[in-house]
Amino acid sequence: MVWWWWILPGAAALAGALLLLSGLGALFRGRFLGAFSGVLFGGGILAAGVAAILLGLNVQSYARLTHERPVATITLSQIETQFFEATLTQPETDATPASTAVYPVHGDEWRIEAHVLRWKPWANILGLDAQYRLDRLSGRYQDTQQELTAVRSVHDLRGGDVASERRWTLDVWDVSRRYRDYVDAVDTLYGSAAYMPMADGAQYEVWITQSGLIARPVNEQAREASAGGWVQTD
Incomplete structure (x- = not known):
């Protein structure tokens, strides 16, 4: 997180406040010229610093609340x-290497949950982005009757899957619940899913946003499969 947007304006505002207080002190001591210059320059610097902080908060709030990551x-x-192999690759982080696993998936569409x-918006602004733990990968059929009778495929992405465990552990949730009465930063814990149609050679990227999961086609095969206003998330 970039802190300069409030450190520099904050330092300027502090300097302005000190000048302003110095000018007011000079006024009480009868030093009117020093008081005038202190109040004028101190007040101006303080106002400019506060305005810069407010502007920075506005920009920062937009950046954090619209933040996405793969x-x-x-x-x-x-x-x-209606039978595919899905290669699921999770990206490298600072703490763990990238991981890849292959899963058999039956149906017309893949679904990841x-x-x-x-977190609440004010916590987002402070740099706390939505946390997630991948739960499962499954196949789904467009025809509801097939969904009831055809071969199903569901794969657990928790368990021994190092790539999913590294993203979020329940300790984060437990701590946030335990101290919620003191720091009410958690908005909600909920399930999120994204699903897209399957096609040979199609590739998709799944992203986490402050509102949950979204999926995007990456190559031409995926774009053709998902053409026509296809719903990407639920």
Whole structure:
């Protein structure tokens, strides 16, 4: 997180406040010329510093509340009709290496789910982004009757999956609940999912936002499969 947007204006505002207080002190001592210059320059610097801080907060709030980051890439390879292999790649972080796993998926669409810990807007502004833990990868059918009778495929992304465990542990949620009465920063813990159509060679990126998961087509095969105003998230 970049802190300069409030450190520099804050330092200027502090200097202005000190000049202003010095000018007021000179006024009480009868030093009118020093008082005038102190109040004039101190007040001006203080006002400019406060205005810069407010502007910085406005910019920072927009940046944090619209922040997105990638959580997975899904690449599909068709084996037969309504049967695909989904290669799930999770990106490298500062603490852990990237990971890749392959899952068999039946159906017309893939679906990825996650638990999301969402912070309140003021906590976002301070730099706390939405936390997540990938939960499962599954296939789904466009036809509801097939969904009831056809082969299902659901894969747990928690358990021994190092890539998902590294993203978020329940300790974050437990601590936030325990101290919620003192620091009410947690908005909600909820489930989020994104699903997109499967096609041979299609590749998608899954992103976490402050509102949950979203999915985007990456290559031409994915764009063709998801053309026509296809709903990406739920």
